[in-house]
Amino acid sequence: MSTPGQPSLHRVELGRTVRRLREHRGMTVRALAGQLGVSIGTVSAIENALVGVSSERVVHLADALGVGPGLLMHGVAEPIRDVRWADAAGTRGAPGVGDWRHYAPLDLDPALRGALASFLEFGYHGSTMRGIAERADLSVAGLYHYYASKQQLLVTLLEHTMSELQGRTTAASAEGVDPWGRFALLVECQALFHSHRRELGFIGATEMRSLARPARDRIARVRREEQERIDLEVLAACGAGAFGTPRPHEAARAVVTMCTAIPQWYRHGGASTPEQVARWYVDFALDLVRCDPAHRPG
Structure with a gap:
C-alpha cells in the first residue's frame, strides 16, 4: 500500500x-x-x-x-531473460532445452482460456468481451481489469504460440549434427507442436489477419524466422548432395505449410497420436525434398 x-x-x-x-x-x-x-x-x-x-x-x-x-x-x-521465450504471457513455465518433445497440458490464465474457446467457436470478429468473460467465469469488469481489449487477448495468445514454438524449434535444432538431421528434427518438432497445440496452431493460422500493427508485424517476423530455419537446412542439404529437390525454396515452404495445416484436421483422442503424426510427416517431408536414402536420419 x-x-x-x-x-x-x-x-x-x-x-x-x-x-x-x-x-x-x-x-x-x-x-x-x-x-x-x-x-x-x-x-x-x-x-x-x-x-x-x-x-x-x-x-x-x-x-x-x-x-x-x-x-x-x-x-x-x-x-x-530471452523475452520471446521467457514471456510466454499467461503461462506458468515452458520447456527448456532437451525436453522439446514433452508437452504438459496447456496452462493459460482463465481470461486467455475463455478467449481461446471463444475464438475457436466464433472466430475473432464473432467473439465479444462479454462472451469471453462468460467462458472465463469472470465478470466483464474483471476481464477488463487484466486485458484492455479483445485485440490484446488475441495478441497475447499469438505471442505465446510463437514464443513456445520458437523455444521448442531452437532446442530441436540444437540436437542435429548435420543439415538433413536438423531438417528432420525441425519437421518432427513442427508436427508435434501443431498436433499437441492444435488449438493455438489453428488460431495462429486463421487469425493473423485480425491482428493490428505493430503486433502483426512482430508476430509475422517470428513466423518468417521459423520458415527460414527450415529454408536454410534444405539449402545446406541440397548443397551437400543429401537432398535432390531442384526447387529447395518451394520445397521448404511446402513442408512448413504441410505442418501448419495439421490443426485443420487433427483431433485430440483420435485415431493417431501426435507422435505418430510426427513420424509420418518426417517421412513425407524427406520424400518431398528427395532425400538420398544414404542420408535419411534413422
Missing part, C-alpha cells in the same frame, strides 16, 4: 520493468518515446513512477518493447 505522496508499488515495479526491457533491447529513452508518439519526459516519468499508466498505454508500451502486455500488467520485476 502506498502512502500519500508516494507512488504505488505496482507503478514502481512497472517503471522498473519498462526501463529494464528498454535497456535489454539497447533502446534509448528517445527511441522508445518516438515509437510511442510521446515526449521523452513522459517515458522518463513512467520509468520513475511519477505518473500512472492507463491500460491502453500499457498495451502500446508492450508493443513497442516487443513483449506480451501481461508482463507489464502484472508489474513483473524479475530478471529479464
Whole structure:
C-alpha cells in the first residue's frame, strides 16, 4: 500500500520493468518515446513512477518493447531473460532445452482460456468481451481489469504460440549434427507442436489477419524466422548432395505449410497420436525434398 505522496508499488515495479526491457533491447529513452508518439519526459516519468499508466498505454508500451502486455500488467520485476521465450504471457513455465518433445497440458490464465474457446467457436470478429468473460467465469469488469481489449487477448495468445514454438524449434535444432538431421528434427518438432497445440496452431493460422500493427508485424517476423530455419537446412542439404529437390525454396515452404495445416484436421483422442503424426510427416517431408536414402536420419 502506498502512502500519500508516494507512488504505488505496482507503478514502481512497472517503471522498473519498462526501463529494464528498454535497456535489454539497447533502446534509448528517445527511441522508445518516438515509437510511442510521446515526449521523452513522459517515458522518463513512467520509468520513475511519477505518473500512472492507463491500460491502453500499457498495451502500446508492450508493443513497442516487443513483449506480451501481461508482463507489464502484472508489474513483473524479475530478471529479464530471452523475452520471446521467457514471456510466454499467461503461462506458468515452458520447456527448456532437451525436453522439446514433452508437452504438459496447456496452462493459460482463465481470461486467455475463455478467449481461446471463444475464438475457436466464433472466430475473432464473432467473439465479444462479454462472451469471453462468460467462458472465463469472470465478470466483464474483471476481464477488463487484466486485458484492455479483445485485440490484446488475441495478441497475447499469438505471442505465446510463437514464443513456445520458437523455444521448442531452437532446442530441436540444437540436437542435429548435420543439415538433413536438423531438417528432420525441425519437421518432427513442427508436427508435434501443431498436433499437441492444435488449438493455438489453428488460431495462429486463421487469425493473423485480425491482428493490428505493430503486433502483426512482430508476430509475422517470428513466423518468417521459423520458415527460414527450415529454408536454410534444405539449402545446406541440397548443397551437400543429401537432398535432390531442384526447387529447395518451394520445397521448404511446402513442408512448413504441410505442418501448419495439421490443426485443420487433427483431433485430440483420435485415431493417431501426435507422435505418430510426427513420424509420418518426417517421412513425407524427406520424400518431398528427395532425400538420398544414404542420408535419411534413422
